[in-house]
Amino acid sequence: MDWDPATYGRFSDLRLRPALDLLAQVSALPDGPVCDLGCGAGAVGPVLRARFADRDLYGLDTSPAMLAKADATGAYDTLTEADIADWLPEHRFALLFSNAALHWLPNHDLLLPRLARLIAPGGALSVQVPHQNAALSHRTWVEQAETLFPDRINPTDGPGVLMPADYFDILSPLGQVSIWETEYLQVLTPVADGHPVRHFTESTFARPILNALAPAEQNALIAAYETEMTRAYPLRPDGSVLFPFRRLFFVLRT
Secondary structure, three states: OOOOHHHHHHHHHHHHHHHHHHHOOOOOOOOOOEEEEOOOOOOOHHHHHHHOOOOOEEEEEOOHHHHHHHHHHOOOOEEEEOOHHHOOOOOOEEEEEEEOOHHHOOOHHHHHHHHHOOEEEEEEEEEEEEOOOOOHHHHHHHHHHHHHOOOOOOHHHOOOOOOHHHHHHHHHHHOEEEEEEEEEEEEEOOOOOOOHHHHHHHOOOOHHHHHOOOHHHHHHHHHHHHHHHHHHOOOOOOOOEEEEEEEEEEEEEO
């Protein structure tokens, strides 16, 4: 199933902040274009366009629906429907920028060196990925699905992230590496139906789990998940939730 830009965009301000924090760590670049890897609906496009006004800006994503939204921003010179895993551009880039996309791809030990080869000398690969899989907000989807519907889902089909030291070992032979993690204390605003954490996670992490189930099964899983979220992330008096969310960042300079 394709991504739903409206559902994903409910928390666009919270999803954009890590991209801004990552971009702040990108220093001077050599000549060449910039590519937004996994550009989605193009939320980062206007920011990249403002920062790199004199460069060609590319966007890459597998979702036609998301690319249509990205095109509507007017920020990109070129948008391409392709998988990052086997994308073979005709030239190298001054910056490959990826906000919350690479965790959907496997084999980072092979993927990252391949992406590094697409960077011009002195350029950068700048990446942010959620590092939340071990938190209750994420593992409860898997645990409840396995309890309610044994053998119906494959946990390895979902997003995966290595540990920071693993990324250092992969990237350090390729250039200068900076790696850090940040835990954001996100305030999720009240929603009309259900728990705010469910609304935040179902459009991303839970997509492959829910897509493997029939509608009635999805409803049963959502009900079980929301029961657990009410205990793990209590609603505040106004219906909002404080939701700690960890993200991992790295910048490779070649």
